[in-house]
Amino acid sequence: MNSLILVGGGVLLVFVGAILGYFARQSIAKRQAGTLEQKLSQKVDEAQKESEALLAKARTQAKQIQEAAKAEEDARRKALLETEQVVLKRENALDQKLSVFEQKEKELVLKGERVVVQEGKIEELKTKALQKLEEVAQLSQEQAKAELLSLVQARYEKDILGKMRKLEAEGQERFTLRAKEIVAYAIQKTAVPQAQEITTTTVALPAEDMKGKIIGKEGRNIRALERVTGVEVIVDETPEAVVISGFDPLRRHIAKVALERLIKDGRIHPARVEEEVAKVQAEIEQQMKEAGEAAVFDAGIVGLDPKLIQILGRLKFRTSYGQNVLLHSIEVAHLASALAAEIGANATVAKKAGLFHDIGKALDYQVEGSHVDIGMRILEKFGVEPAVIIGMKSHHEQYPYESIEAILVQAADAISASRPGARKDTLENYLKRIGELENVANSFEGVEKTYAIQAGREIRVFVKPEVISDLQAQTLAKDIANRIEEELRYPGEIKVTLIRENRFVEFAR
Secondary structure, rough: OOOHHHHHHHHHHHHHHHHHHEEEHHHHHHHHHHHHHHHHHHHHHHHHHOOOOOOOHHHHHHHHHHHHHHHHHHHHHHHHHHHHHHHHHHHHHHHHHHHHHHHHHHHHHHHHHHHHHHHHHHHHHHHHHHHHHHHOOOOOOHHHHHHHHHHHOOOOOOHHHHHHHHHHHHEEEHHHHHHHHHHHHHOOOOOOOEEEEEEEEEEEEOOOOOOHHOOOOOHHHHHHHHHHOEEEEOOOOOEEEEEEOOOHHHHHHHHHHHHHHHHHHHOOHHHHHHHHHHHHHHHHHHHHHHHHHHHHHHHHHOOOOOHHHHHHHHHHHHHEOOOOHHHHHHHHHHHHHHHHHHOOOOOHHHHHHHHHHHHHOOOOOOOOOHHHHHHHHHHHOOOOOOOHHHHHHOOOOOOOOOOOOOOOHHHHHHHHOOOOOOOOOOHHHHHHHHHHHHHHHHOOOEEEEEEEEEEOEEEEEOOOOOOOOOOHHHHHHHHHHHHHHHOOOOOOOOOOEEEEEOOOOOOOO
16 A cells, blocks of 8 residues: 555656656746847847948949949940041041042043044044045055055165065074084984885895796795785796785785795795795794884883884884885984984983884784874873873874974974985876976966976076066065975975076177
8 A cells, every 4th residue: 555655656746747847948948049039139130230231332332333334335435426427527538539530430431422523533534635635646545555665665675685685694594504503413413224125025046947936836836925925926037036026014024034945945835835934924023022122222212011112113124215114213213302402302202202203104004094193092002101192193294283392203204204315206206296396386476487406305486577576586485485385295395496587688780
């Protein structure tokens, strides 16, 4: 019982203590809350004071900024106004100048119109004056001009002729001397032996009875030889000799060598003929290669395609007017190179163009076209420089000259072809060239007769003295020379000698 009372009392005491503790904590909390509120109130007041101070400072700064901006804006407005005033002044000045220019332009237009009117009046006055002069003189303007020229010509003909001859002599002497020097230097640098060939080849026989073996039974041997070589074998009454005829020198050479070997061997029959011709053809191919290599070595040219060199070697068996084309090509290469060196042109290009200028003749029996066109295609195929092709394609004036080297190759070709003993010509071609030369000279008015002399290297023209004066004779000689250059093709040069003479014959009886 006592224990229960104790427990109940303890519980009550605990309860009462808890209530007292609660109220105590509440009191303490209120006291603490009051203190915090005071602190917060103080801080709020301090914050308000700081914010008011900041606001006041900000207002002061803003006011300062506004004042500075306003001052800057005022300055800019002032500068802008000043600029506008300057621009306005310039515009006014430009307007004034433009108005002045426009006024001057109008004045110039008016002056131009007045000038045109005055020129028209002057031309009209000139026309009227000329008409009056023509009426008074009874001569037209052209007739008066011709009369005046004829009077001046008649009066000063001697002086004019003397001056013309003096100038021509001086210029001709100077240019001729220089040309001779250049050509002489070029020719001295080259010396190529020249062999003359024609369209037939003679084969000597050891005995007369060898002709029968060459002909064979019923002519089978000679037919076999002609069939495999493409030439004509002529067995006539010429003692101890047969003649091989054909336009292709290569075929003639193959037939000649094969026939000589057959004659030496003594065994002549169709099978043997075919066998020997085949051997000779193989040897000739090697000879052509060696000839091409020798020509290239002689010219000092390297870096060429071997096939191009072999084609070049074919020219060894090709002739033109009896002149060996390979030797002619080597000669032209040296001459063109020497000429180029004398005048400062490209000597290498000139040498190559000179060496290959006639390469088309190696295949002109097999390919259609002129030897110039064939040569151009050959060089293009083997990748030869365009400058070399340009240099070689104009040597017959089939194409216009496109470089100084082309002119030099043409000149070297003419020098090589026209030198004494270089070429043979047929009587028919010679007579045709002489006739054309005389016909050109005879076509001019006042020519009495003409004579081509020195194998067509000179033409002498006799004129009618009552029709052609001394001054006209000088001009006529130049006109004839120019016409010959334009219409005729010839190697070298042709001298035109014009003769005007008066003969007075009287008889004393």
